[in-house]
Amino acid sequence: xxxxxxxxxxxxxxxxxMGIVHHSHYPVWFEAARTxxxxxxxxxxxxxxxxxxLLPLSELYVKYRSGALYEDELTVSVHIEKLxxxxxxxxxxxxxxxxxxxxAEGFTVHAFTDSNLCVVNVMKTHKEIYDxxxxxxxx
Amino acid sequence: xxxxxxxxxxxxxxxxxMGIVHHSHYPVWFEAARTxxxxxxxxxxxxxxxxxxLLPLSELYVKYRSGALYEDELTVSVHIEKLxxxxxxxxxxxxxxxxxxxxAEGFTVHAFTDSNLCVVNVMKTHKEIYDxxxxxxxx
Amino acid sequence: xxxxxxxxxxxxxxxxxMGIVHHSHYPVWFEAARTxxxxxxxxxxxxxxxxxxLLPLSELYVKYRSGALYEDELTVSVHIEKLxxxxxxxxxxxxxxxxxxxxAEGFTVHAFTDSNLCVVNVMKTHKEIYDxxxxxxxx
Amino acid sequence: xxxxxxxxxxxxxxxxxMGIVHHSHYPVWFEAARTxxxxxxxxxxxxxxxxxxLLPLSELYVKYRSGALYEDELTVSVHIEKLxxxxxxxxxxxxxxxxxxxxAEGFTVHAFTDSNLCVVNVMKTHKEIYDxxxxxxxx
Numbered sequence: 125x126x127x128x129x130x131x132x133x134x135x136x137x138x139x140x141x142m143g144i145v146h147h148s149h150y151p152v153w154f155e156a157a158r159t160x161x162x163x164x165x166x167x168x169x170x171x172x173x174x175x176x177x178l179l180p181l182s183e184l185y186v187k188y189r190s191g192a193l194y195e196d197e198l199t200v201s202v203h204i205e206k207l208x209x210x211x212x213x214x215x216x217x218x219x220x221x222x223x224x225x226x227x228a229e230g231f232t233v234h235a236f237t238d239s240n241l242c243v244v245n246v247m248k249t250h251k252e253i254y255d256x257x258x259x260x261x262x263x
Numbered sequence: 264x265x266x267x268x269x270x271x272x273x274x275x276x277x278x279x280x281m282g283i284v285h286h287s288h289y290p291v292w293f294e295a296a297r298t299x300x301x302x303x304x305x306x307x308x309x310x311x312x313x314x315x316x317l318l319p320l321s322e323l324y325v326k327y328r329s330g331a332l333y334e335d336e337l338t339v340s341v342h343i344e345k346l347x348x349x350x351x352x353x354x355x356x357x358x359x360x361x362x363x364x365x366x367a368e369g370f371t372v373h374a375f376t377d378s379n380l381c382v383v384n385v386m387k388t389h390k391e392i393y394d395x396x397x398x399x400x401x402x
Numbered sequence: 403x404x405x406x407x408x409x410x411x412x413x414x415x416x417x418x419x420m421g422i423v424h425h426s427h428y429p430v431w432f433e434a435a436r437t438x439x440x441x442x443x444x445x446x447x448x449x450x451x452x453x454x455x456l457l458p459l460s461e462l463y464v465k466y467r468s469g470a471l472y473e474d475e476l477t478v479s480v481h482i483e484k485l486x487x488x489x490x491x492x493x494x495x496x497x498x499x500x501x502x503x504x505x506a507e508g509f510t511v512h513a514f515t516d517s518n519l520c521v522v523n524v525m526k527t528h529k530e531i532y533d534x535x536x537x538x539x540x541x
Numbered sequence: 542x543x544x545x546x547x548x549x550x551x552x553x554x555x556x557x558x559m560g561i562v563h564h565s566h567y568p569v570w571f572e573a574a575r576t577x578x579x580x581x582x583x584x585x586x587x588x589x590x591x592x593x594x595l596l597p598l599s600e601l602y603v604k605y606r607s608g609a610l611y612e613d614e615l616t617v618s619v620h621i622e623k624l625x626x627x628x629x630x631x632x633x634x635x636x637x638x639x640x641x642x643x644x645a646e647g648f649t650v651h652a653f654t655d656s657n658l659c660v661v662n663v664m665k666t667h668k669e670i671y672d673x674x675x676x677x678x679x680x
Binding site for chain 3: 598
């Protein structure tokens, strides 16, 4: 199973009046890691979209374990948890670099759709992308 | 079980290049509905925080059922799903007003903490807030 | 000169660790007010875009006068400051309802473009939209 | 005059339905660059805040010159434009790495305040921070 790590530094704009990162920013970090992960497989997500394949979210789950603070340097790791012709599930872990604290974990489930957001079977419509994801999953 | 409905109109800034609302904005709508809900119970969440009680998220789940579009008028309904001295779970449904389409569903789990983000038993530290939530849950 | 007022309640997600609204959210409020304003003129901005006219920002200015707080009820007023065939400038004021405090002022300048983001002369390409804006400016 | 460069890759969440980055994200990039800049001077902005000095925005200006796209690799450069005991002005330029296109320019003006957001004269209250910024300005 291939794993990719994306580094991010907490932005001031990501904090809220509790003094920690607002929970709505974690999905954005997950996504940035997913972008880097897909690019590392040899085809950027921009290219995937240009080929007429979109991966809108159908589910999101986050388990918050510790608050992240402004300027914290974080590692967001991502891998594929499950893959079918209809859906792909990515799993994530966010850790703080300086003390290895686990900040959050989660997953996102994505449908495969065409550019009209109609569901497709990626094994049939974009075999090369399915194969690319399959290798990342089974490696 | 008390239910509260918050209206929101999709902002341009909430869309992404897929032409639908980016998934990271749903937790923000959930929160806006939660704010209205708590206020409707007789004590605003600002007042709750002033009393030294915070409700940071420990879990977030969203099931996306249909894409929301710019200028869509939406109703976000919220209710309490579960309450203990340590945690409260809110449930949500987002529907589009003009065609009653279910856009998304989800839940958030919140810990009760003091202002240092240390877990407390709200039944002991803020009985009146526990009772307020309990009534909203059991009504 | 026609003026439109949009109401908004400060969301928790909009605060930062200073305890006030993060400055990056004001342009989003400006935009929500602009959306309501254009709709009030008889053609929604969604319809404007469907007619192949886009209004991307070319300039943004905000003067922050006072911090807005979580749950503050605000009024964002908007009007047209200037209009040519190439550009339109909107002006904004944000005030807090409960004490009439001026929170912020600002303006945005927008180019008129086609859907490829190439500049057009709106007087020639979409005369009815130019006229609609002109009336709102000169009323 | 010291200049600092921060790299950022455009996130999907930062795009809007026009297919380019929504204008409200530029102030967030400016801020990320400012964070890196201040840290490079020898004292992080987190430490500045811990010393009881805040720098809330009093003005923001952005001139948008070209649209940034998802996955674009950008450089945000920042420098100090002006410094007094009451205020500091930072200037910014955003360029796309692959073609050196200027994407945007702008500035932010910040008041110096204490933790109650009351204006202070930083030359008197935090001379070492004033000196640090002065050197970065005049270098």
